[in-house]
Amino acid sequence: MVDKLKKRSWAEPFKIKVVEPLKITTREYRSRVLVEAGYNTFLLRSDDVYIDLLTDSGTNAMSDSQWAGMMLGDEAYAGSKNFYNLEANVRRYYGYKYLVPTHQGRGAENLISKILIKPGNYIPGNMYFTTTRLHQELAGGKFVDVIIDEAHDPESLHPFKGNVDLQKLEDLIDRVGADKIPYISVAVTVNMAGGQPVSIENLKQVRELCNKHGIRVILDATRALENAHFVKLREKGYENKPIAEILKEICSYSDGCTMSGKKDLLVNIGGFLALNDQEIFEEARNLVVVYEGLHTYGGLAGRDMEAMARGMEEAVQDDHMRARIGQIEYVGEKLLSIGVPIVLPVGGHAIFLDAKRFLPHVKQSEFPAQTLAAELYLESGIRSMERGIVSAGRNKDTGDHYYPKLELVRLTFPRRVYTQAHCDVTAEAVEEVFSNRQKIRGLKMVYEPKYLRFFQARFEPLAS
Numbered sequence: 016m017v018d019k020l021k022k023r024s025w026a027e028p029f030k031i032k033v034v035e036p037l038k039i040t041t042r043e044y045r046s047r048v049l050v051e052a053g054y055n056t057f058l059l060r061s062d063d064v065y066i067d068l069l070t071d072s073g074t075n076a077m078s079d080s081q082w083a084g085m086m087l088g089d090e091a092y093a094g095s096k097n098f099y100n101l102e103a104n105v106r107r108y109y110g111y112k113y114l115v116p117t118h119q120g121r122g123a124e125n126l127i128s129k130i131l132i133k134p135g136n137y138i139p140g141n142m143y144f145t146t147t148r149l150h151q152e153l154a155g156g157k158f159v160d161v162i163i164d165e166a167h168d169p170e171s172l173h174p175f176k177g178n179v180d181l182q183k184l185e186d187l188i189d190r191v192g193a194d195k196i197p198y199i200s201v202a203v204t205v206n207m208a209g210g211q212p213v214s215i216e217n218l219k220q221v222r223e224l225c226n227k228h229g230i231r232v233i234l235d236a237t238r239a240l241e242n243a244h245f246v247k248l249r250e251k252g253y254e255n256k257p258i259a260e261i262l263k264e265i266c267s268y269s270d271g272c273t274m275s276g277k278k279d280l281l282v283n284i285g286g287f288l289a290l291n292d293q294e295i296f297e298e299a300r301n302l303v304v305v306y307e308g309l310h311t312y313g314g315l316a317g318r319d320m321e322a323m324a325r326g327m328e329e330a331v332q333d334d335h336m337r338a339r340i341g342q343i344e345y346v347g348e349k350l351l352s353i354g355v356p357i358v359l360p361v362g363g364h365a366i367f368l369d370a371k372r373f374l375p376h377v378k379q380s381e382f383p384a385q386t387l388a389a390e391l392y393l394e395s396g397i398r399s400m401e402r403g404i405v406s407a408g409r410n411k412d413t414g415d416h417y418y419p420k421l422e423l424v425r426l427t428f429p430r431r432v433y434t435q436a437h438c439d440v441t442a443e444a445v446e447e448v449f450s451n452r453q454k455i456r457g458l459k460m461v462y463e464p465k466y467l468r469f470f471q472a473r474f475e476p477l478a479s
Contacts, residue, residue, distance in 0.1 A: 065396030090318070113296035139161040207402060258332075276326070379418055382474065
């Protein structure tokens with residue numbers, strides 16, 4: 016009986032109350048707007064998108080409780096009651112003592128970088144993230160990748176590909192000195208590796224090594240709840256623990272975290288910096304007034320803080336996370352069954368198409384992932400995004416492109432937005448592009464902004 020129950024279909028733990036009509040376009044129409052957008056899916060108008068899998072950041076569907084909470088927004092400039100509700104829930108579920116709200120995650124990244132990083136510092140991390148690395152570099156630091164090698168192999172089945180390589184970290188400490196390393200930045204999960212989790216055991220080991228050398232541990236906890244779900248599934252001894260308990264243990268091995276509430280916490284805007292060190296907190300609380308807003312609103316309306324506090328309560332529920340990850344796994348299994356190359360094992364928040372194997376005839380300098388994202392939109396109206404050479408950017412010292420080992424297209428599913436039918440349509444569209452992959456040619460970049468070029472760069476097709 017147990018085995019039969021495990022194989023049963025699952026259903027979303029919610030029902031639909033409000034719907035938003037979608038626009039269905041023709042291939043001819045999509046071809047025209049794709050040219051106008053410079054073959055960059057970020058520059059498409061959302062009105063021209065059928066199924067929007069660009070990002071799960073701020074694109075989630077809020078619950079009736081969250082919308083009700085929006086009506087209880089205390090919009091006082093100072094001391095909003097919604098701030099104190101959010102602070103209480105951060106302490107309850109994440110375990111940190113102090114809270115500094117920010118408009119979103121990059122606001123928190125800016126604060127912690129300015130406070131802790133000095134010119135010439137090194138910041139190790141388990142694979143870069145675009146905005147995180149940029150804030151570290153703008154503060155005068157240098158990011159150093161210390162993730163395990165398996166993270167750079169899309170076919171590796173390592174269950175915790177987000178883990179920090181302790182030897183790489185120790186080698187960096189020996190080379191530059193612990194006094195040049197203000198903290199290690201640990202993402203849980205690792206977005207750029209394919210939504211891959213970090214094990215509790217690895218976090219313990221990182222904490223022990225950093226304690227030995229007096230180095231802080233700062234989490235990027237944006238998708239820590241998804242990480243907790245994978246720990247529950249994959250790490251011995253955690254299978255019977257609730258996600259809320261695992262989340263708190265994950266955070267206990269760190270000194271603080273940056274958070275974009277627009278992901279795990281089921282809101283459309285909001286984030287925070289959470290800390291245990293009172294001295295750093297006092298500096299952050301002072302600095303947030305310069306860049307975000309007063310320390311009890313940090314660039315957010317009271318109603319948005321209330322929605323985030325309530326979203327936190329919903330997001331830690333095991334049933335919610337089971338359905339959330341179940342949708343990603345469903346699409347991954349469908350794509351694997353038809354031979355589409357994706358990052359394995361299927362991680363959290365997205366399916367990552369392996370553009371190098373999908374388009375082996377397109378050189379990396381011809382932006383295969385950017386090309387594939389454009390082709391998928393042209394075929395179906397589905398919007399995805401590039402996570403490869405364009406996102407990696409350039410070496411600020413040499414001006415050369417970074418050439419990451421992973422060249423990926425991310426199909427990112429917003430939480431509580433799309434149905435299983437949308438998942439089926441997505442898989443069928445990818446299959447159609449895959450069947451015609453030999454006809455696809457690469458792109459050339461014709462406009463490149465100074466920072467975070469993947470948002471605004473423009474491209475043109477190469478001559479066939």
